[in-house]
Amino acid sequence: MPHYDLVILGAGSGNMLFGEEFAHLRCAIVEPGRFGGTCLNRGCIPSKMFVVAADAAEEARAAARLGVHATVEPVDWKTVRDRVFRRIDPLHDSAVDYRRDNGIDVYSEEARFVAPKVLQVGAERITADTFVVSVGSRPLVPDIPGLDSVPFHTSDTIMRIEDSPASLVILGGGFIAAEFGHVFSAFGSDVTIIQRGPRLLMAEDEQVSERFTELASRRHRLLLGATVAAVERRPGGVEVSMTCADGDHVVQAEMLLVCTGRRPNSDRLDAAAGGLELDGHGHIVTDNSYRTSVPGVWALGDVVNHFQLKHMANAESRVVRHNLLHPDDLRTLSNKVAPHAVFTSPQIASVGLTEQEARRRGVEYLVSVRDYADTAYGWALEDTTGFVKVLADPHDRSILGAHIIGPQAATLIQPLIQAMSLGQTADQVGRDVLYIHPALTEAVEQALLDL
Numbered sequence: 001m002p003h004y005d006l007v008i009l010g011a012g013s014g015n016m017l018f019g020e021e022f023a024h025l026r027c028a029i030v031e032p033g034r035f036g037g038t039c040l041n042r043g044c045i046p047s048k049m050f051v052v053a054a055d056a057a058e059e060a061r062a063a064a065r066l067g068v069h070a071t072v073e074p075v076d077w078k079t080v081r082d083r084v085f086r087r088i089d090p091l092h093d094s095a096v097d098y099r100r101d102n103g104i105d106v107y108s109e110e111a112r113f114v115a116p117k118v119l120q121v122g123a124e125r126i127t128a129d130t131f132v133v134s135v136g137s138r139p140l141v142p143d144i145p146g147l148d149s150v151p152f153h154t155s156d157t158i159m160r161i162e163d164s165p166a167s168l169v170i171l172g173g174g175f176i177a178a179e180f181g182h183v184f185s186a187f188g189s190d191v192t193i194i195q196r197g198p199r200l201l202m203a204e205d206e207q208v209s210e211r212f213t214e215l216a217s218r219r220h221r222l223l224l225g226a227t228v229a230a231v232e233r234r235p236g237g238v239e240v241s242m243t244c245a246d247g248d249h250v251v252q253a254e255m256l257l258v259c260t261g262r263r264p265n266s267d268r269l270d271a272a273a274g275g276l277e278l279d280g281h282g283h284i285v286t287d288n289s290y291r292t293s294v295p296g297v298w299a300l301g302d303v304v305n306h307f308q309l310k311h312m313a314n315a316e317s318r319v320v321r322h323n324l325l326h327p328d329d330l331r332t333l334s335n336k337v338a339p340h341a342v343f344t345s346p347q348i349a350s351v352g353l354t355e356q357e358a359r360r361r362g363v364e365y366l367v368s369v370r371d372y373a374d375t376a377y378g379w380a381l382e383d384t385t386g387f388v389k390v391l392a393d394p395h396d397r398s399i400l401g402a403h404i405i406g407p408q409a410a411t412l413i414q415p416l417i418q419a420m421s422l423g424q425t426a427d428q429v430g431r432d433v434l435y436i437h438p439a440l441t442e443a444v445e446q447a448l449l450d451l
């Protein structure tokens with residue numbers, strides 16, 4: 001039975017741990033799929049490459065508001081798809097070769113714990129002094145009558161389809177529905193979104209979620225507050241039957257995309273057999289240095305945290321790397337500020353408390369909302385729907401949260417993330433910094449000055 005100093009399970013964010021500091025150790029990595037994990041192969045990176053193409057098509061169509069008249073030929077799905085995956089697909093083989101060339105054993109079968117710190121990988125059983133579990137998450141498919149007997153896609157497969165469908169029904173109203181709704185609608189598909197909640201992107205600040213739902217209803221058919229009763233196969237596609245607040249609905253479409261959340265892969269790893277404590281959602285429980293309940297076993301990324309965001313997994317892997325190298329000087333994630341963005345149209349970005357969460361927790365707050373339309377660049381864009389919202393503490397004037405909907409939101413929010421992370425007040429970041437005129441960042445400046 002091979003014994004290692006260090007074994008990493010999952011070559012997504014876990015693959016970032018290696019470095020020359022580990023060169024003197026006997027190391028292995030286990031990856032049954034593709035190196036780069038979800039983010040590179042079927043998540044953040046390819047989806048944003050599709051989003052940028054969708055943005056280009058949408059921008060051209062919307063340019064008439066500026067006096068620029070353009071027509072968009074049907075988007076060539078295969079060209080977009082092949083451009084995306086020609087860039088991504090070769091990376092797996094080069095990553096495997098790179099690890100092997102550097103003396104790291106690469107196992108290509110699924111790993112399962114059979115006992116604490118004893119792993120079954122294909123026909124091999126391996127042990128190690130130290131394990132890092134970074135096996136990620138996968139799409140959660142809900143238990144809906146008929147779903148198991150119709151063809152459907154998840155985010156794992158939808159980006160590799162042969163052609164964009166004439167009509168697409170999306171089950172779910174979160175990140176993936178918002179991003180792929182934008183992509184397929186911009187590429188010419190007739191999109192219907194079926195969402196359990198009363199609005200799309202329910203986790204966002206209510207004002208943002210309401211604005212986005214209103215804007216999305218102009219592009220897609222929205223069925224909100226839906227309880228899906230059945231899914232059936234129909235000639236040329238699928239049929240979904242549901243009950244919404246306003247009665248029963250039946251939708252037919254050529255293709256079905258299911259994006260109703262993700263679940264951690266701890267079950268596939270048999271984390272329980274490995275002695276690893278799990279929470280009620282199947283996440284591996286760690287302390288804030290990412291140590292699990294088994295000494296010598298660490299865990300990070302989607303299998304651990306509920307944020308399921310790549311920048312969180314990256315930050316955790318930097319902390320775990322430090323902790324493996326400095327067991328007497330353990331670090332925690334220094335920065336608890338967890339921002340995110342939804343790359344839909346318009347973009348959405350958020351950090352910290354939402355207004356509804358502040359109310360629910362009884363947190364005192366000041367709030368300001370500034371429209372893009374109040375700034376010179378907002379005029380140039382002819383934007384009528386974007387805004388920046390900031391919540392601040394009325395006593396120490398620290399920033400509690402920020403929420404932006406509109407073009408470039410994911411970029412515009414960065415100074416506010418910075419301020420929250422570094423403990424700057426709304427006044428410091430609003431008054432003591434020069435904002436370039438007439439950039440869109442003036443909307444952020446104005447929201448801060450209004451507090």
Ligand SMILES: Cc1cc2nc3c(=O)[nH]c(=O)nc-3n(C[C@H](O)[C@H](O)[C@H](O)COP(=O)(O)OP(=O)(O)OC[C@H]3O[C@@H](n4cnc5c(N)ncnc54)[C@H](O)[C@@H]3O)c2cc1C
Pocket residue numbers: 009010011012013014030031032033034035036037038039040042043044045047048109110111112134135136137155176265268269300301302303307308309310311312313343
């Ligand atoms: C469509 C989509 C778009 C996204 N867009 C964004 C975005 O824009 N921004 C953002 O921050 N986040 C985004 N995310 C989330 C982001 O991809 C994840 O949070 C991130 O990839 C998690 O990294 P990880 O290393 O924990 O897991 P993964 O990257 O999933 O890596 C886990 C690896 O473990 C392997 N594995 C699984 N089981 C085993 C086993 N038993 N033994 C060994 N290996 C195993 C898997 O094959 C996989 O390669 C997106 C996700 C999706 C699905």
Ligand SMILES: NC(=O)c1ccc[n+]([C@@H]2O[C@H](COP(=O)([O-])OP(=O)(O)OC[C@H]3O[C@@H](n4cnc5c(N)ncnc54)[C@H](O)[C@@H]3O)[C@@H](O)[C@H]2O)c1
Pocket residue numbers: 142171172173174175176177179194195196197201202226228259260261262307308309340341342343
């Ligand atoms: N830009 C980004 O950072 C990005 C992009 C895509 C995905 N992600 C990550 O991937 C995760 C998964 O994305 P997701 O969109 O699948 O999940 P999500 O958690 O964002 O949204 C799930 C949605 O499905 C709805 N839903 C659940 N069950 C349903 C049912 N039976 N019928 C109808 N609706 C139902 C929920 O109301 C919710 O709106 C995200 O939470 C996020 O962490 C991030």
